Each structure stands twice: as structure tokens, then as C-alpha cells.
Amino acid sequence: MLYEFTHEPRIAYFSMEIALRNEIPTYAGGLGMLAGDTVRSAADLHLPLVGVTLVSRSGYLRQEIDAQGHQIEHPSPWEPRDFAQSLDAKVALPIEGRAVWVGAWLYVLEGYGGGREPVILLDTELDENRPQGREITHYLYGGDAAYRLKQEMVLGIGGVRMLHALGFRIRHFHMNEGHSALLGVDLLHRYAYPEQDRRPGEPAYDIPRVRELCSFTTHTPVEAGHDRFDYALVGRVLDNFIGVEGLARLADENAMRRSRLTLDESILDFATLKHLAGEDALNMTRLALNLSEYVNGVAKRHAEISRGMFPGYRVHAVTNGVHPLTWTAEGFRALYDRYLPSWCHEPEQLVRADCCIPDTAILEAHRQAKQVLIDRVRALTAVDLQPNIPILGFARRMTAYKRPDLLFAELERLKAIARQYPFQIVLAGKAHPRDDGGKRLIEQLHAQARALDGVVPVVYLPDYDMAIAQTLIAGVDVWLNTPLRPFEASGTSGMKAAFNGVPNLSVLDGWWIEGCIEGVTGWAIGADGGSADIDARSLYDKLEQVVLPLYYGSNDGAELVKVMKGAISKNASYFNSHRMMRRYVTEAYIR
Numbered sequence: 244m245l246y247e248f249t250h251e252p253r254i255a256y257f258s259m260e261i262a263l264r265n266e267i268p269t270y271a272g273g274l275g276m277l278a279g280d281t282v283r284s285a286a287d288l289h290l291p292l293v294g295v296t297l298v299s300r301s302g303y304l305r306q307e308i309d310a311q312g313h314q315i316e317h318p319s320p321w322e323p324r325d326f327a328q329s330l331d332a333k334v335a336l337p338i339e340g341r342a343v344w345v346g347a348w349l350y351v352l353e354g355y356g357g358g359r360e361p362v363i364l365l366d367t368e369l370d371e372n373r374p375q376g377r378e379i380t381h382y383l384y385g386g387d388a389a390y391r392l393k394q395e396m397v398l399g400i401g402g403v404r405m406l407h408a409l410g411f412r413i414r415h416f417h418m419n420e421g422h423s424a425l426l427g428v429d430l431l432h433r434y435a436y437p438e439q440d441r442r443p444g445e446p447a448y449d450i451p452r453v454r455e456l457c458s459f460t461t462h463t464p465v466e467a468g469h470d471r472f473d474y475a476l477v478g479r480v481l482d483n484f485i486g487v488e489g490l491a492r493l494a495d496e497n498a499m500r501r502s503r504l505t506l507d508e509s510i511l512d513f514a515t516l517k518h519l520a521g522e523d524a525l526n527m528t529r530l531a532l533n534l535s536e537y538v539n540g541v542a543k544r545h546a547e548i549s550r551g552m553f554p555g556y557r558v559h560a561v562t563n564g565v566h567p568l569t570w571t572a573e574g575f576r577a578l579y580d581r582y583l584p585s586w587c588h589e590p591e592q593l594v595r596a597d598c599c600i601p602d603t604a605i606l607e608a609h610r611q612a613k614q615v616l617i618d619r620v621r622a623l624t625a626v627d628l629q630p631n632i633p634i635l636g637f638a639r640r641m642t643a644y645k646r647p648d649l650l651f652a653e654l655e656r657l658k659a660i661a662r663q664y665p666f667q668i669v670l671a672g673k674a675h676p677r678d679d680g681g682k683r684l685i686e687q688l689h690a691q692a693r694a695l696d697g698v699v700p701v702v703y704l705p706d707y708d709m710a711i712a713q714t715l716i717a718g719v720d721v722w723l724n725t726p727l728r729p730f731e732a733s734g735t736s737g738m739k740a741a742f743n744g745v746p747n748l749s750v751l752d753g754w755w756i757e758g759c760i761e762g763v764t765g766w767a768i769g770a771d772g773g774s775a776d777i778d779a780r781s782l783y784d785k786l787e788q789v790v791l792p793l794y795y796g797s798n799d800g801a802e803l804v805k806v807m808k809g810a811i812s813k814n815a816s817y818f819n820s821h822r823m824m825r826r827y828v829t830e831a832y833i834r
């Protein structure tokens with residue numbers, strides 16, 4: 244069954260979350276979407292890649308919102324059997340002094356044009372494990388630090404061992420964020436110098452060899468955002484980790500027994516771990532940086548910031564992209580198929596959209612996408628949005644730095660603008676269960692929506708997911724993003740907007756620094772170093788003086804359609820995951 248995928252060497256792409264499809268709720272936000280788009284582009288481009296992630300059986304969370312705007316969190320379980328095939332390999336790793344067994348599922352992601360990409364979903368829900376061990380792969384980003392560390396052991400170490408057990412030959416390892424950095428520790432063990440060949444004081448591991456094999460993409464522009472584990476905790480959880488050559492087939496009882504017996508062997512000493520991962524705490528980003536020859540940030544500005552945060556490391560910039568077909572609404576797909584037929588393989592073709600596609604066709608495709616959104620909003624909330632009034636959209640993880648409340652900073656000003664140029668607002672997004680600030684923001688947004696009642700229709704769609712994102716981002720007239728600089732490493736939802744001819748109105752951070760050509764692809768908010776007040780005023784000024792007048796202009800939409808085409812031809816042609824993957828291949832995977 245696996246031979247289709249194991250007969251040639253592959254690139255192993257490790258990510259704590261991979262948004263494979265809407266029915267598999269194993270993602271929390273942009274990181275997982277990016278990972279999904281990475282594998283989707285790999286499939287379209289027939290790149291030999293294998294994804295590795297946790298099965299996250301309980302999903303992330305299903306969000307309900309009550310009348311006061313309180314987020315109510317429900318589990319979001321899924322059944323791997325419905326979408327993936329169970330593989331008959333198991334590997335063991337010692338956690339808290341006993342073997343935890345890891346099994347695997349195979350999900351096959353099918354690309355455009357017949358490409359197929361294997362994704363391995365690691366699963367500890369096995370009879371061999373005690374309840375604590377079984378739970379490790381249940382909750383995405385759940386639990387305490389110990390739980391997270393165990394998850395990261397299963398992902399990094401369990402992942403490498405599983406790939407070997409399944410017969411994959413891996414030519415390169417790509418860590419999408421630091422969660423999987425322990426994979427490097429397992430590789431060090433594999434490339435250790437035999438003890439008898441070593442003189443005292445000589446390194447025990449072939450670190451340069453491991454570095455050659457690894458690439459690391461960092462996503463976090465602030466030091467405090469990186470995963471760190473206290474060494475006391477590490478000592479307890481990895482107790483004797485560091486033992487077991489845990490590859491074993493399920494049927495092999497002897498191997499199981501053997502693995503328990505060899506728990507006291509160690510594959511990495513603490514001194515080496517501290518040398519690579521930080522003296523005061525196990526910093527997953529440090530570990531990944533030290534074990535990767537190729538390191539990159541996810542936008543040019545983010546790479547600059549990362550260079551400042553990690554002096555002495557060479558940090559490249561590969562700006563993110565989104566998967567063309569996935570994020571393009573039906574009407575636009577049909578248009579691109581007709582006027583730029585190879586766009587799915589070669590989205591660069593979209594550069595010609597401004598000249599080759601008639602204005603009326605663009606406006607009609609947008610009208611369709613907007614109607615789909617209006618119908619969806621009615622079905623979900625019983626609110627009737629108006630097709631001939633512009634819709635502003637804002638949806639992403641609800642957390643403080645994203646500042647979803649910036650648009651509502653001065654309600655009187657917002658009302659005054661709406662009386663002159665009516666508009667409607669659609670919002671969505673989940674807060675992490677432990678992010679109280681994020682939950683308060685959702686409550687505030689609901690209160691502010693009530694305060695705007697009768698002047699500006701505001702709807703908040705519950706349970707933001709991939710399917711809502713597809714409908715929402717394509718169907719609005721302006722896509723809004725107002726993060727606090729420099730916290731938006733890249734952002735990708737604005738790129739999805741571009742594929743649907745929806746201009747961005749956004750703070751200049753992340754990808755938008757590269758994507759914004761004022762008045763051509765969309766509009767910028769604020770100035771460098773601007774406070775929240777300055778950003779809010781700038782947002783209102785832009786809405787009132789530039790953006791909304793364009794929608795109410797007397798030129799049959801000719802000026803508006805120019806910006807829509809600017810977004811497609813200048814941004815969709817570039818900010819796509821095909822370009823991103825071609826760069827990873829030529830600059831990171833094959834060097």
C-alpha cells in the first residue's frame with residue numbers, strides 16, 4: 244500500500260497542525276492552513292514530500308457563541324477511519340520512564356492533475372498505552388506544558404521513527420515552526436560517532452551532517468512566543484529518553500519487551516541538549532536553529548526581525564503563499580480557466596488578468612461570490628445582508644495582537660462614515676481556550692455590534708473554519724487586517740482575498756509590506772510606529788476618503804474593478820504556495 248510513496252526518497256514536512264480538509268478539524272489557524280497549502284501545492288507540483296503531524300482526534304474546538312458574546316467551547320472530534328487508512332507499524336518512545344507506543348494513519352492528499360501526497364497522522368490511542376499515554380495525540384494545543392512537551396516528543400521523535408519503520412527514505416527534513424525540533428535529537432542519535440572511535444573531548448554527534456538534512460521555518464516574531472520547556476520538566480518527561488531504539492512492528496512482541504528493557508540507554512546527553520537548545524530552558528526555536536542549515540522567516544520583514552532576535556544565524560526570507568485552487572471561488576476559477584488556462588499549475592499567469600479579463604466578467608464573478616456569502620450568512624444567523632452595499636470582512640484567530648476591535652475604536656466616527664457611505668461588516672474567529680484576552684475581544688465585538696444596531700449591520704459568524712474562510716474571504720468587498728506591528732509574521736488570509744479580486748485594507752505588517760501598492764492592490768493603514776489611536780484614525784480616514792467613495796463612485800465601477808484586477812494580477816500571481824514551494828525546493832531542499 245505504501246510502496247507508491249516509499250519507492251523514492253522524499254522530503255519530510257513536519258507540522259503540529261496541517262489543515263488537510265474542512266472535515267478534519269486538526270488546525271487552529273494560519274499555521275495549519277499554510278501547512279495544508281504546502282502539501283496541496285506539493286501534490287499539484289508532483290513533489291516527493293511526506294507530511295507528518297499528530298492525528299489530534301479531539302480536534303481543536305467547535306465554537307458556539309451565546310447572546311452576550313461568550314465563546315462556548317465544544318470538542319470537535321473526528322474519526323480517522325473515515326478519511327485515512329490505519330498502518331500496521333508502531334514505534335515506541337520512552338515518556339516519563341515508560342514506553343509510549345505510537346501508531347499511524349495514512350491520509351492521501353490528492354492534487355490537481357493527479358498528484359498524490361502521503362500525510363502520516365501519528366496516534367497514541369492504542370491498547371498498549373495507559374490512558375495518559377493515549378491522550379497525548381487527542382487535543383491540538385491542549386493541556387499544560389508537560390502535555391505539550393509529550394506531544395512534541397511524539398511529533399518530532401515519534402515522527403522520525405515512524406517514517407523509518409514505514410520504510411520511507413527521507414532526503415530532507417523541514418520543520419514548520421519549532422514544535423517538531425526534537426526530530427533533530429533523534430537524527431543526532433542516528434548520526435552519533437561510535438564510542439570506540441572517539442577520543443575524550445571529541446564531539447559525540449555528527450552535527451554538521453544533521454544540519455545538512457534539516458530546514459526550519461520560524462513563524463514567531465517575538466521572543467516570548469517561542470516554545471520553551473523548563474529543564475526540570477524535560478528531565479522528568481524525557482526521563483531516560485533518550486533510550487530505546489524504538490522501531491518495532493506491531494506484531495513483534497519481543498521488540499515490545501525489548502524496548503521496555505532498554506529504557507535506560509540514552510541517545511542524547513543533557514550537556515549536548517543544553518548546548519543546542521539553550522542553557523536555561525529547552526527552547527525549541529534555538530534547537531531548530533542550531534540543527535538546521537537552512538532557516539527562513541515567512542516574509543521579508545519577518546526575516547529581518549528574526550535576524551535581530553537571533554544574531555549569528557543566517558535567516559532567509561521565503562514569503563508565504565496560498566494554494567491557488569483551494570482559495571479561488573467558483574466564478575473566478577471559471578474565469579481564470581477561460582482566459583488564463585494554465586493558472587492552476589502556473590499561477591504566474593494571473594499577472595495578465597488585468598489586461599486579459601473583461602471588467603464585466605470580474606464584476607459578475609464577484610457578484611456571485613458575494614451572493615454565496617449573503618446566502619450563507621442568512622443560513623447561519625438569519626441576518627439579511629444587502630448585495631448592493633459594500634461588505635467589510637475581518638476573520639482570523641481572535642487574539643490581542645490581531646486587534647479585531649480597532650475598527651470599532653470610535654463608534655461615533657464609524658456611524659458618521661456609515662451615514663454617508665453605508666457598509667456592512669462580517670466578522671469571525673475563535674479564541675484559544677486559554678486566551679482570556681481573545682475571549683474578551685469576542686464579547687467586546689458583540690457589544691460594539693449592538694451599539695451600531697440600526698446604523699451598521701454587523702454579523703459574527705460562529706465556528707470559523709476552512710469552509711467559512713473560503714466563502715467569507717471571497718465574498719466580501721474589502722478584506723481588513725489591523726494587527727499590532729510587528730506581530731503579524733506574514734498573514735495569509737489577505738492573499739486568499741487577492742485570488743478573488745478582493746482588495747486588502749491593512750496595516751503595513753507581514754506580507755502586506757510586500758503586497759501593498761497604494762490604490763493599486765489595496766490600501767495601507769497607519770504609519771510606522773503608529774499607536775492604536777493613529778492606526779484607528781488612519782483606518783477611518785481611508786474608509787471615508789478613499790475606499791468607500793470608490794464603491795459609490797459614478798463610473799460604473801471602472802475605478803473599483805481596476806483595484807480588483809490589481810489585486811489579482813499583482814498579488815495572486817505572486818503570493819501563492821506554488822511559488823513558495825518552488826523556492827523551498829531550489830533553496831532549502833536541494834542545495
Ligand SMILES: *Cc1c(COP(=O)(O)O)cnc(C)c1O
Nearest residue numbers: 272273639708709712734735736
Ligand atoms: C487563512 C486562515 C487563517 C489565517 O488568517 P490570517 O489573517 O492570516 O491570520 C486562519 N484561519 C482560517 C480558517 C483560515 O482559512
